[in-house]
Amino acid sequence: MSVIEMKDIVTRFGTHLVHDGVSLHIEKGEIYAILGGSGSGKSVLMKEMIMLLRPDAGEVTVLGRSLMQISFRQAQALRRAWGVLFQFGALFSSMTIAENIEVQLKEYTRLSRQMRQMLVQSKLALVGLDPYVGGLYPSELSGGMVKRAALARALAMEPKLLFLDEPTSGLDPIGSRSFDRLIVELRDLLGITVVMITHDLDSIFGIVDRMAILADKRVAAEGSLENVLQSQHPFVEAFFKNEYAKEKYLNKLEAGGAVDV
Ligand SMILES: Nc1ncnc2c1ncn2[C@@H]1O[C@H](COP(=O)(O)OP(=O)(O)O)[C@@H](O)[C@H]1O
Numbered sequence: 252m253s254v255i256e257m258k259d260i261v262t263r264f265g266t267h268l269v270h271d272g273v274s275l276h277i278e279k280g281e282i283y284a285i286l287g288g289s290g291s292g293k294s295v296l297m298k299e300m301i302m303l304l305r306p307d308a309g310e311v312t313v314l315g316r317s318l319m320q321i322s323f324r325q326a327q328a329l330r331r332a333w334g335v336l337f338q339f340g341a342l343f344s345s346m347t348i349a350e351n352i353e354v355q356l357k358e359y360t361r362l363s364r365q366m367r368q369m370l371v372q373s374k375l376a377l378v379g380l381d382p383y384v385g386g387l388y389p390s391e392l393s394g395g396m397v398k399r400a401a402l403a404r405a406l407a408m409e410p411k412l413l414f415l416d417e418p419t420s421g422l423d424p425i426g427s428r429s430f431d432r433l434i435v436e437l438r439d440l441l442g443i444t445v446v447m448i449t450h451d452l453d454s455i456f457g458i459v460d461r462m463a464i465l466a467d468k469r470v471a472a473e474g475s476l477e478n479v480l481q482s483q484h485p486f487v488e489a490f491f492k493n494e495y496a497k498e499k500y501l502n503k504l505e506a507g508g509a510v511d512v
């Protein structure tokens with residue numbers, strides 16, 4: 252059974268139609284990417300998966316629950332099953348990293364202060380940050396460390412689902428690849444399902460299992476890289492054209508073959 256299923260989603264803001272029949276499904280344990288041009292409705296679609304926005308029509312099912320007809324209590328329980336990393340990090344700047352990670356633990360659990368601090372330390376370790384980072388403020392961290400800290404906070408409640416909106420934007424290539432490796436490690440270690448909006452073709456080639464490509468207000472192609480590369484949709488072809496050539500070139504190099512440039 253799919254962890255997330257969207258069927259015939261229609262979304263409009265006033266007269267502006269953003270989605271006109273978007274359907275996709277996300278399986279347990281996969282790293283799933285949502286791709287598409289700027290303004291194609293990727294962030295809106297993710298917000299519909301986490302109940303921040305409600306589609307005008309269609310069905311959204313998350314962890315077996317239909318979001319379109321869910322009780323308040325069920326919605327509250329479901330909200331604890333996911334962690335979210337928004338595009339612009341959004342750590343509270345007036346709180347230390349440890350306090351940021353602790354926010355939801357304070358709000359949703361009755362754990363003792365000591366227990367919460369232990370959990371904070373374990374989350375820091377999980378994302379590869381040293382214990383002392385917990386005592387620092389967001390402004391004292393590098394861009395890559397802020398992303399890791401925000402990830403630690405998203406993981407505080409031990410979610411089954413992790414949502415990431417353009418997690419590597421603003422990171423340099425080295426930081427981006429190391430963040431990608433961390434995502435794969437966390438998926439393997441925790442068995443979580445990861446839904447990620449990205450433009451980063453290195454991530455797409457490197458760590459994504461399946462993806463949906465939004466174009467013309469719909470899913471132009473969905474599936475593994477191999478599947479979507481077979482699409483003849485003009486947007487999909489344009490999106491991958493140069494990068495596919497690059498990948499073939501790199502594979503050839505890796506295989507030790509002669510490369511004619
Ligand atoms: N809350 C909102 N109110 C009105 N329009 C919105 C709102 N959120 C997004 N939009 C519009 O919906 C379209 C898709 O936005 P978004 O999903 O953020 O795009 P992207 O694919 O770049 O993430 C854009 O044209 C945006 O301006």
Ligand SMILES: [Mg+2]
Pocket residue numbers: 293294295
């Ligand atoms: Mg966006």
